[in-house]
Amino acid sequence: MNEIELKRRATVHDVARAAGVSLATVDRVLNGRAGVRAATAEKVAAAIAAIGFQRDLSASLLARGRDLRLTFIIPDGSNEFMASLADAVSARADQALAERMHIQTRRVRALDGAALAASLDALNPHDCDCAIIVASQEPAVVAAVDAASRRGVAVMTLVSDLPGTQRRLFIGIDNVAAGRTAASLMGRFLPQGGSVAVIAGSLHLADHIDRLAGFRAALEAEFADIPLLGPIEGHDERSETQAIVGDLLKRHPDLGGIYNLGAGNGGLVAALEASGRGGAIRVIAHELTEPTRRGLRSGAIDVVLDQNPDGEIRAALAAARTLALGDNRTVVADPIEIGIFLRDNLR
Amino acid sequence: MNEIELKRRATVHDVARAAGVSLATVDRVLNGRAGVRAATAEKVAAAIAAIGFQRDLSASLLARGRDLRLTFIIPDGSNEFMASLADAVSARADQALAERMHIQTRRVRALDGAALAASLDALNPHDCDCAIIVASQEPAVVAAVDAASRRGVAVMTLVSDLPGTQRRLFIGIDNVAAGRTAASLMGRFLPQGGSVAVIAGSLHLADHIDRLAGFRAALEAEFADIPLLGPIEGHDERSETQAIVGDLLKRHPDLGGIYNLGAGNGGLVAALEASGRGGAIRVIAHELTEPTRRGLRSGAIDVVLDQNPDGEIRAALAAARTLALGDNRTVVADPIEIGIFLRDNLR
DNA sequence: CTGCTCATGAGGTACGTGCCTCATGACCTA
DNA sequence: TAGGTCATGAGGCACGTACCTCATGAGCAG
Numbered sequence: 001m002n003e004i005e006l007k008r009r010a011t012v013h014d015v016a017r018a019a020g021v022s023l024a025t026v027d028r029v030l031n032g033r034a035g036v037r038a039a040t041a042e043k044v045a046a047a048i049a050a051i052g053f054q055r056d057l058s059a060s061l062l063a064r065g066r067d068l069r070l071t072f073i074i075p076d077g078s079n080e081f082m083a084s085l086a087d088a089v090s091a092r093a094d095q096a097l098a099e100r101m102h103i104q105t106r107r108v109r110a111l112d113g114a115a116l117a118a119s120l121d122a123l124n125p126h127d128c129d130c131a132i133i134v135a136s137q138e139p140a141v142v143a144a145v146d147a148a149s150r151r152g153v154a155v156m157t158l159v160s161d162l163p164g165t166q167r168r169l170f171i172g173i174d175n176v177a178a179g180r181t182a183a184s185l186m187g188r189f190l191p192q193g194g195s196v197a198v199i200a201g202s203l204h205l206a207d208h209i210d211r212l213a214g215f216r217a218a219l220e221a222e223f224a225d226i227p228l229l230g231p232i233e234g235h236d237e238r239s240e241t242q243a244i245v246g247d248l249l250k251r252h253p254d255l256g257g258i259y260n261l262g263a264g265n266g267g268l269v270a271a272l273e274a275s276g277r278g279g280a281i282r283v284i285a286h287e288l289t290e291p292t293r294r295g296l297r298s299g300a301i302d303v304v305l306d307q308n309p310d311g312e313i314r315a316a317l318a319a320a321r322t323l324a325l326g327d328n329r330t331v332v333a334d335p336i337e338i339g340i341f342l343r344d345n346l347r
Numbered sequence: 348m349n350e351i352e353l354k355r356r357a358t359v360h361d362v363a364r365a366a367g368v369s370l371a372t373v374d375r376v377l378n379g380r381a382g383v384r385a386a387t388a389e390k391v392a393a394a395i396a397a398i399g400f401q402r403d404l405s406a407s408l409l410a411r412g413r414d415l416r417l418t419f420i421i422p423d424g425s426n427e428f429m430a431s432l433a434d435a436v437s438a439r440a441d442q443a444l445a446e447r448m449h450i451q452t453r454r455v456r457a458l459d460g461a462a463l464a465a466s467l468d469a470l471n472p473h474d475c476d477c478a479i480i481v482a483s484q485e486p487a488v489v490a491a492v493d494a495a496s497r498r499g500v501a502v503m504t505l506v507s508d509l510p511g512t513q514r515r516l517f518i519g520i521d522n523v524a525a526g527r528t529a530a531s532l533m534g535r536f537l538p539q540g541g542s543v544a545v546i547a548g549s550l551h552l553a554d555h556i557d558r559l560a561g562f563r564a565a566l567e568a569e570f571a572d573i574p575l576l577g578p579i580e581g582h583d584e585r586s587e588t589q590a591i592v593g594d595l596l597k598r599h600p601d602l603g604g605i606y607n608l609g610a611g612n613g614g615l616v617a618a619l620e621a622s623g624r625g626g627a628i629r630v631i632a633h634e635l636t637e638p639t640r641r642g643l644r645s646g647a648i649d650v651v652l653d654q655n656p657d658g659e660i661r662a663a664l665a666a667a668r669t670l671a672l673g674d675n676r677t678v679v680a681d682p683i684e685i686g687i688f689l690r691d692n693l694r
Numbered sequence: 695c696t697g698c699t700c701a702t703g704a705g706g707t708a709c710g711t712g713c714c715t716c717a718t719g720a721c722c723t724a
Numbered sequence: 725t726a727g728g729t730c731a732t733g734a735g736g737c738a739c740g741t742a743c744c745t746c747a748t749g750a751g752c753a754g
Contacts, residue, residue: 009444009447054445056409056445057445058405058406058409058446058447059405059409062403062405062406062409097356098401098403098404099405100356100405177692178692180691180692181689181691181692183691184689184690184691184692185689185691218691308684310681311658311681311684314681334657334658334661337655337658337684337686338692339684339686339687340686340687340692342528342531342532343531344527344528344530344531344532344565345524345525345527345528345531345685345687
């Protein structure tokens with residue numbers, strides 16, 4: 001009656017038997033070692049497909065006495081979200097180690113393509129299986145990603161993608177959708193006759209570009225009469241963003257809303273509070289961090305769109321494990337959801 | 348220069364050495380076998396704590412030639428969310444198997460405590476390490492959960508909790524917060540002078556009770572002048588809910604909003620569309636399923652609060668692995684976020 | 695002291711995989 | 725035909741843990 005041990009996982013032994021070869025040959029094929037005729041390798045590959053063999057990652061790591069080595073490269077600076085991303089990484093480090101994943105984190109100057117590229121160039125497959133980077137779209141970074149990939153260091157992008165490169169996977173939200181959502185909420189909340197200003201961090205960041213595109217498209221489609229100011233680049237810096245917002249508020253008395261699709265929210269909130277126009281302007285920002293939380297509570301910010309750094313790190317770790325199986329099929333990660341936060345559902 | 352193999356994970360050998368006992372004794376302690384004096388067990392426990400030993404789950408499962416056995420018990424019926432929960436389980440089955448977790452799913456009649464209890468009673472530790480159930484608050488279920496726990500079958504609750512029992516963990520959203528969020532959005536979106544009706548599935552479900560409490564409290568605090576109708580129980584059934592909504596619309600011409608905190612949304616949307624008052628009533632519902640998606644697109648529903656079944660299953664599997672380490676410390680799971688969906692950010 | 699129980703140690707095998715050595719035999723070339 | 729190269733097989737050891745058997749010695753009751 002009990003259906004215990006119905007199915008047994010296929011092992012390398014099963015593959016050997018099915019392919020009519022020895023264990024050693026299966027091993028040579030699986031681990032890409034030389035000394036196997038193409039025809040024999042074919043037989044083995046066919047057997048693997050036929051019986052649906054999947055390498056046992058844990059046993060493999062155990063046998064090699066080796067942990068998976070991951071390197072996170074995260075922008076440094078006054079961007080609170082990046083800090084929380086780094087925090088999320090260290091919060092997972094212990095759990096990851098228990099699953100034989102060794103995590104290293106490096107911080108590089110934000111929006112500095114050369115620094116990111118240099119950091120990538122320093123990685124070699126001997127001590128890093130996979131690099132997880134927050135990419136900016138610059139030629140040096142593109143080249144470094146492809147070079148790392150050729151060297152045998154898999155690369156995944158986090159938060160901001162780098163399409164058209166050898167990066168194996170992007171972990172992050174659908175930023176076009178995020179921009180659309182911002183537009184739709186802005187349109188609903190905006191008082192009659194106001195204009196909307198858009199602030200971005202950098203137009204070299206894929207995520208910011210995507211948000212802007214989504215925001216523009218949705219606003220045009222649903223609220224075509226709302227005038228748009230910007231985008232203005234605040235470089236994700238607190239002080240620069242503060243200056244921009246202060247200036248906007250001073251020079252545009254008709255300003256009804258601000259969409260900050262980048263970081264620097266400390267400056268955003270400070271400028272709003274200093275202006276005395278706090279609750280009168282509809283403000284949408286990104287990422288639940290200390291300044292945006294404060295802004296939500298005080299009413300300076302109406303909506304925060306969030307991408308849940310902790311969930312992203314979790315997804316990245318899971319994806320890295322899958323990548324490590326050496327699967328050359330496309331790896332898919334669980335999608336990261338866009339969180340919408342109002343004053344009322346603050347975590 | 349390279350910092351390879353800085354730290355080695357502690358093994359049972361290290362524990363034996365640190366405690367000054369043999370491997371066999373460490374093994375007896377770790378696996379709760381008899382034949383160890385209390386004083387010796389103490390020494391081993393102290394050594395484990397001192398060197399921070401953590402059992403390697405993968406190696407353990409490998410050695411036992413045994414998968415972790417998990418049983419999901421999910422309500423059956425016309426509740427689309429429960430269907431998507433079951434789908435999420437089967438979607439993860441393969442991946443779980445690759446990590447040596449064997450998943451079984453059972454469906455039992457919704458809101459039928461006796462059926463759920465019987466299903467739990469049928470589980471024995473020989474073929475089930477952990478049961479994951481969607482609980483309803485009934486004495487038979489409480490008893491069955493505690494009995495299973497005593498028998499050696501760990502129990503976790505999913506979606507709807509069962510506090511005051513031996514259940515090891517609850518995986519789900521903060522339903523009080525969800526109710527508060529619904530109230531806050533309803534208050535903002537509601538036209539002047541309308542009343543709000545609340546529909547629940549069952550007041551035996553902890554999640555529904557919590558949502559109701561949160562909704563009431565927040566509405567009272569922020570929008571005390573909005574009259575409340577209900578709660579009316581729709582038993583998470585499509586047709587019953589449809590009848591309730593049709594009746595509400597007919598008998599309350601001043602009705603401004605509906606908060607359906609349970610399921611049966613197919614009926615909700617059908618009744619709204621049939622009434623011709625589609626877009627005029629502010630409607631908030633739970634769970635992104637086929638009917639609520641349709642409702643969002645057509646404008647019949649304004650907001651859907653979602654709890655991401657796929658993420659819940661993932662969290663449940665991760666938690667089950669942690670539980671299996673036999674850790675008697677409290678296990679914590681990643682929190683599940685409340686998703687807020689408007690027409691604009693539909694996945 | 696004898697005979698017993700019981701805590702503990704010693705050491706083996708197994709799990710699935712990686713990596714190593716060595717032997718064998720087929721085939722090619724000079 | 726001799727010598728070489730090369731594909732393949734056979735088998736062992738290791739990783740961290742589980743589980744088994746057997747030996748040893750301490751402690752105790754009679």
